[in-house]
Amino acid sequence: MTETLWIFGYGSLLWDPGFTPAETRVAHLAGWRRSFCMSSIHFRGTPEAPGLVLALDACAGAVCAGLAMRVAPEEAAAVLAATRARELVSDAYLERRLAVTCAGGAQIEAVTYVIDPAGSQYCDHDLEAQARIIARAQGARGPNRDYLWNTAAHLRELGLADADLDWLASRVRALLC
Secondary structure (H helix, E strand, C coil): CCCCEEEEECCHHHHCCCCCCCEEEEEEEEEEEEEEEEEECCCCCCCCCCEEEEEEEEEEEEEEEEEEEEECHHHHHHHHHHHHHHHCCCCCEEEEEEEEEECCCCEEEEEEEEECCCCCCECCCCHHHHHHHHHHCEECCEEHHHHHHHHHHHHHHCCCCCHHHHHHHHHHHHHHC
16 A cells, blocks of 8 residues: 555544554544434444444535544555454445545545445434433443543544534433433
8 A cells, every 4th residue: 555544533533543543633524424323233232222323424514523543654554454344344334535624724535434324224313312322322342322422522632522422421421320
């Protein structure tokens, strides 16, 4: 692999990318929104009791803030293979190479995982329903709530707080009391 490999993180890749990035940049992806629109039957739920995980859902006028992570050239093939094995565990995500805009205006192409709205794991719940699902779901990687709380906390640490995720984090805590 000779071209520079960048991966765009907007959910768990922010706090658990599975590799050590050679460089990270705050980046924005236009035309997509971060959303709990993917039913999780592997990592944060089960087929019998699905959880929810974040995905990028196409949305005109939306902008999703996240991190562009550059992979060291000598690790590119292995990192891409491992990331694909993790993200493409089902047919819910589509792998795309999309232009993200970094602070200062530079654009880079990054491997990005977006939801397939025609797939069986696509869902569209209101925030209250999302909170109720996230509060109870658990999968192979642990409670769904931990996924939400880790993502919301990392976005805040990066100065990229997401109002919906912050509301969900608070609401899930209230449901658990």
